[in-house]
Amino acid sequence: MEASDAAEGSPRERILAVTAELLAEGGREAVSTRAVGSAAGVQAPTIYRLFGDKQGLLDAVAGAGFAAYLESKAGLEPSDDPVQDLRVGWDLHIGFALANPALYLVMYGEPRVGGEPAAAVAGMEVLAGHIHRIAEAGRLRVSEELAVQLVHAGGRGTAASLIGMAAGRRDLGLSALAREAVIAAIASEVPAVATPGPVSAAVALRAVLTETAALTELERGLLREWLDRISGGR
Template identity: 70%
Template sequence: MDADDFAAGRSPRERILAATAELLAEGGREAVSTRTVCAAARVQVPTIYRLFGDMRGLLDAVAAEGFTAYLNTKTGLEPTADPVEDLRAGWDLHVDFGLANPALYLVMSEPRPGAAPQAAVDGAKFLAASIRRIAEAGRLRVSEERAANLVQAAGRGTTLTLIDMPGDRRDPELSVMAREAVITAITTDTPATASPGPVSAAVALRAVLPQTTALTDREQDLLQEWLDRITSPAQ
């Protein structure tokens, strides 16, 4: 950090977060310590504890910033007429973000107690909305919840595996194969109305149920319960 940071009026919190992110990018998790962060951000040790509680709190805050940056890459996507292709684009952005920010992605992927950062919650909602569009098109063969969980688990696992590979041995086709395997598992080539099957039909109806006006609230709740039972993984 140089004098320009202070001239720009950056707060101690902003300097600490920026310094931690930079240390992560340059040297990985091992490069981040109270001493190195304080030196880079030009603050005293008590400042970190006052603002973040401890180093765990600091890393959680950095992860939250990472989720925000990741979400910004998603919100720039313009939906197309093909929701499955949009899911492919979202998967590729996810993997690309992880490979471009490996140390940050590892911190973001760590299990942590307590409430998830709002940006992480918003990211999950973005994925759920993408899955919902596929269901509304009649092309989802499993429940929306199961589809979202599978995409999230496979996408994260694929990204972590690629990060763990040495750069000269990294296999870019691994992501493509994993992506297509997931898409094959959760989608159909044609709308459910063109291919028989109660689960696909129930998923499609479940997705558009909130748009109906012919049913009372009680009737909608009952129909939703029936559809959920049809699309349940236990079926």
């Protein structure tokens, strides 16, 4: 790419556009301050001033790319089946990974001691929304936090495995099997209570409260009082 190809836009916009192209064409190794500066027509100090370092630049590109992806899916309306919507979300996640492998690996390729990049955090928030809807429907087998972590780990591992396969050997059946295994672990086919909602959930939990060993007798008594109060609000 020549500098003239990225002549339009602000320095930040040119740098992001150039970096995205270099990343897509050659992966993380192709992104260097020299290559980006030459193609974008800027000096290295400009890159450092705007993005801090190479990782900051890559994170900014990943954030912009993922934001564009989320915007393209903004018109998708949730259905009456939140578990099916989770399936759709999983498939879209894998599709994004395979269409943008280098970008995906910047987002999810290696754990960050200081936390995930903003693009990955945005993805987790979308996932948490899917999981919360399953919980509201009374179909979640585990806590919302654990469900989010399980789906995230399963999707991330599946995407990385598929990216690492030669295109001719890539079998998307792997993704479908992994997806269904994760969903079976976190969600039930039918609601745990006949009529999903706080009242029915409170009644169901009140009925089995004595079976838990996680609470002291005092804590069970307090929770029993709260559940009675909720279920009394029919």
